[in-house]
Amino acid sequence: MSRVFLYNLNKYMDDTKTIQVITDITDASYNEMFAIMRGVAKELSNDSATIAPVAPVQEFSITQGAFLIRLLAKSYITPVVLFANVSPHETHKTDVIGKIKGKDIIFIGSNNGLFDWITRDFDLDYLAQINVKKPYVVDGRLIYLPGNNPPENYISRFGNKTDYLTFSAHTIYGPIAVALALGMDYKKFGDDMSINSIVPLEISNGEIVHIDNYGNAKIYGSLKFSPGTKIELLVNGKKISEAQYINDRMMSHPTKSFVVYPSTSLLNMVDLANIRGNACKQLGLKIGDVIAFKNIG
Structure with missing residues (x-):
């Protein structure tokens, strides 16, 4: 394959960004995507892009996914591309690239609600709809590079190969994420769009958006209880437990007691924990459940 490119990427290398993948693809398919991204990076820059450990999302x-994107946007203080691929919505088939204003953070992925949270909390330098339709990789072969035009005979050679169309995260968007991390202009891949085109996130106050490895629930929405308030926890109108609202050191409270407190992750959220225990396992809670909190004294 020709190594003559439209422009020289060497001048961009000092600005190389980490690629942080947020995805519900966590089986061998992720390894496929990882391999393609590493290969594209090597072809573009004679070097490998830094791909951080995957941030896994429940299927x-x-x-x-939206929570993890927002959390990682808060956490990265070095340049990063947040590449999100989670459950493309049946009726929303566009994909976007955006950049947070005042931070060296680019995001790319499906416009299905994933980017509503982050675009509500941050202003943007730009937002674009991806217009690339022809996969860079077909049947394990790199056909053309991000930033270049596909070969003139692309359709005649690959138009009948439909097997690659399902996993565009592998063959289109992963390579674009690599190119963005190496400094390519987003306009190589998309057309500017209005912020009003971002698909809203369907979420409820009290909804569990994440469960950490300790079994603590990260819950959307804030509470206005005084420290020490006793709270009844309800799911679908049914009481599942009682807890105490706190705002001091969680682990100082009695072992196996349930506590609710301002989230350690993001503002306008709360956490539910069982001290030195697994709250969600004990209460049978899962991501997507909605908890109501009732003041009982």
Whole structure:
């Protein structure tokens, strides 16, 4: 394959960004995508892009994906491309690239609600709809590079190969994420669009958007209880437990007691925990459940 490109990427290398993948693809298919991204990076820059450990999302959970994107946007203080691929929505088939104003953070992925949270909390330098339709990789072969035009005989050679169309995260958007991390202009891949085109996130106050490895629930929405308030926890109108609202050091409270407190992750959220225990396992809670909190004294 020709190594003559439209422009020299070497001048961009000092600005190389980490690629942080947020996805519900966590089986061997992720390894496929990872391999393609590493290969494209090597072809573009004679170097490998830095791809951070994957941020795994529960299958089909757009709300958890949106939470993790927002959480990681808060956490990265070095340049990063947040590449999100979670459960494309049946009726929303566009994909977007955006950049947070005042931070060296680019995001790319499906416009299915994933980017509503982050675009509500941050202003943007730009937002674009991806217009690339022809996969860069077909049947394990790199056909053309991000930033270049596809070969003139692309359709005649690959138009009948439909097997690659399902996993565009592998063959289109992963390579674009690599190119963005290496400094390519987003306009190589998309057309500017209005912020009003971002698909809203379907989420409820009290909804569990994430469960950490300790079994603590991260819950959307804030509470206005005084410290020490006793709270009844309800799911679908049914009481599941009682807890105490706190705002001091969680682990100082009695072992196996349930506590609710301002989230350690993001503002306007609360966490539910069982001290030195697993709250969600004990209460049978899962991502997507909605908890109501009732003041009982």
